[in-house]
Amino acid sequence: MLVSPQAPRFHPRASTANSARMLAGLLFAVQDAEDRQGVLAATLPFAGVTVIEYQARLLATAGASQLVIVVSRLTPELLGAIARIGRRGMSVDTVRSAGEASARLHPLARVVALADGLITTDATLAPFAAEGGDALLVLDAGSASPDYERVGGGLAWAGVARLDARRLADVAALPSDYDVQSALLRVAEQGGARHVVLAAGEAGAGHGIERRSAALEQRSRAVMMATLATRPGWFDRWVVRPIAGFVLPPLIGRPGSTVAVTIAAGVAVLIGLGLVAVGYQTVGLFAALAGTVAAAMGERTAWLREESRLASVLAWGIPGATALAALLLGRSIDSRGLSDSGVIVALVLIAVAALVERATDAVPRAIWWATPPACLLLLAVLTMLGMPLAGLILATVYAFATLSAAIELLRRKA
Secondary structure (H helix, E strand, C coil): CCEECCCCCCCCCCCCCCCHHHHEEEEECECCCCCCCCCCCHCEECCEEHHHHHHHHHHHCCCCCCCEECCCCHHHHHHEEEEEHHHHEEEEEEEEEEEHHHHHCCCEEEEECCCCCEHHHHHHHHHHHCCCCEEEEEEEEHHCCCCCCEEEEEEEEEEEEEEHHHHHHHCCCCCCCCHHHHHHHHHHHHCCCCEEECCCCCCCHHECHHHHHHHHHHHHHHHHHHHCCCCCCCCHHHHHHHHHHHHHCCCCCCHHHHHHHHHHHHHHHHHHHHHCCCCCCCHHHHHHHHHHHHHHHHHHHHHHHHHHHHHHHHHHHHHHHHHHHHHHHHHHHCCCCCCCHHHHHHHHHHHCCCCCCHHCCCCCCCCCCCCCCHHHHHHHHHHHHHHHHHHHHHHHHHHHHHHHHHHHHHHHHC
């Protein structure tokens, strides 16, 4: 939803019970692209969307419900991007000055600002969405490209800032010929904003300010690898990520690639489940495992490309495929007379795994904790070794251990 310039101001005496926790995003669409005349850098294509849509997605993931975009002009590409952002549930305002931006924000809001053309990851942004005073992400000016603004002390601004909304009012009091982004950075620096140094590996993980369309494809691949590397489970980091490094680069920039990966994942899972059902347990489990790996890559690609429904389907499909594989394995074990409790153990595993998913939503996951694909890998390996029932039992014990650890963390948190 695009709010008109006459939208009402927030009243300073409004209730602050919820506004103290309000998180708003501040974006900039002012600079032109370096290799496309007349095109704003914020509207360059990135991972199937535009740069500014990707930035808005990061802020929405961090918890922002309001977005203010400082613009120099409203191009058709920018208007289209703003409309798509608004349809995803965020309140979007376009402004041309700090005074207008200040009028749109509650004075007690926490504002996370991203530089014009910045590409980063949700892991880099997350600390700035937390409660706290003004903070600037910085890096050594000697190693920074000319696109980064210098802040003194041999440092450059790395493009992310947490600011008090009142900083915009301070900028509005300056002469009218100022650049809003630069002036806001100077005001925050003079106000004693805390410096947060960009981690050494983040620059190589896709973080950077980019205004060239030719370089954005390479950066999108780096961001994809970085998001997979920061997933909490060992399976995503050590199994999915290495495979994605070979498979995703030629696909990520192509239209329809997410759908293609989703179809491939679904076909592999269905073939695997069918093979397990007819008694080819090992081959079937590994085929289903290959499908879940493809689904994990597809889910991350869909997240990058703002394909929310497809990402949700894939996210639910991974545990669903694992549950069906465990159930069919238990049935196959029982039908061969190897046991009369294979299905029961599989049902217990499914129930415990469901509780794990529920419990771990509220606490940070440890890298060793069980995930559905990790349990499926355990089933496949032990079945290959001729111990399918032991695989079900061990996967259940693994899930129980994870659930116990999550409950203990929840108790400490309470």
